[in-house]
Amino acid sequence: MSSRRDTLKWLVYGAALLASAGMPMLISRFMSPDVKINRIKHLRPPGAIKDEQDFIAACIGCGLCGEVCPPRCIKFHIRDGANQVNTPYINPEEKACILCNKCMEVCPTEALTETKLFDIDMGIAQIDRSACYPWVDRGICGACVGICPLGDRAIVFKEWNQYKPIVQSGCVGCGLCVEVCPHPSLPIWIVERSKGSVARHTIT
């Protein structure tokens, strides 16, 4: 009889131990609520593992990529993101990647692997032709073509004197064009490459 009571006591003790051991993780999980993340505003840094789940598993949240970024474009999910908390992202609307490779070199894990410049795949730029100034004949611009670090591999004018930008397949999605676009509704954005480059015609 007493051995049964002892077993029960140990079971209760073990359960209490397990529950109290899980508390810190539960608390930290509840402190970073799961919010809907807009992928257009949250690009992964260059060289990131393509599969989102693999990236989260590989990233240890040390913040080194952010600490070496010269334009300080790498931000972190610091107060939200559930499983993605402390993982890096780049919001090209605020500050875009300059493709300097420093974050890939410094990352201790394989989360950001060193990639050659033209093999980087953060996404591909997409232009909304119903809002872009030259495409709707509201003047000349060419800011996106002027800033592009990859030149005519990534973005070109439709005709040499028409200033209507067309994205090429060589675009790596660094987002510098998004950063410089003067249009208030930003008719250029970075989408995932697999989604293609068909404009969605959403003017906000």
Next chain:
Amino acid sequence: MNKPFFLWKHLNKLRWLTLITVFAMLITIPYLHVYQTYLAAHAYDLLQPDEKQIYDTMEMLTTPFVDDPEEDLDFIKGNTWSGTFGGFQLSDPLSIVGQISASLKVYWPFILTGLLPFILTAVFGRFFCGWICPATLLYELNTNFAAILRRVGLHVGNKRYDRRLKYVVLGLGVLVSVVTGTVVFATIYPPALVGREIYYAVALGGFGSGAVFFMLTFLLDLLIARRGFCRYICPGGALYSLIGRFRLFRIKRVVESCNDCAKCTSICEFGLDPLKDSFGQECNNCTACIAICPVDAMTFYVSLQDIGPQGPGHAGPKYKRQQQELADGQSDNE
């Protein structure tokens, strides 16, 4: 008399110096990075007045040491969770355990960054907790604060729990990492939190949720148990204790000169009892007990195992009474 080497008594000061240096570096590195971003932007005139202040201060501090600050200041980056020092990368062993259990893959370049900490821990035991951990500095100041509160007469928690809880936290953390595929230790491990949150506050404009969690651990230490997080919950401490179980450098009590004053027991941050020779794998070689001992009865020695209980100190009243009783018993027998 068996006197300890005179330098051991001053190791505690060196330890405080190390802790403060590490913490100061963790604050300086984000500012250096901010300075580097200003340099990279080549637009000093566009900076705000407070940003100009950061620029000027950092320029003043670094000009004697670097030629090209934009590149050369990359020499030292990161925090104690994972950092790079002159191209040599170092990572916390816990980050490696967490990452392997999250991704279920073995990535050797990353594992090798934890080799040096692993070897040092195997030799010196849980030294990281006492000598380097940036959270330790804050926690020890918190302990001193609690002592002041106690002197004023306020209630400060001093409960004791099962020390094995932290091993359960470690095991459960590995399990959660495997199931969810995230490095869950990164969000609950205080040194990682402190380093990261300082960076967030300095360079990214505000503390994250980790700072709130850290404040909760602070309150736990203050209101429930002294150094409660380190002693009962910290998964890193658990891992270091396991690695350093058969460490070489240990602290022992010289029983011949000990006078049972129990100052070592009250100073021990981890609630160990040097007076009863119970150090075990939890001792972090912080040397506070060596520094406080009034009769120089604590010393370092090299061994794979602790010496067992040695009984009361020979200079103390209890030992003398025992001897007296023994002598009396012998004389009675005669």
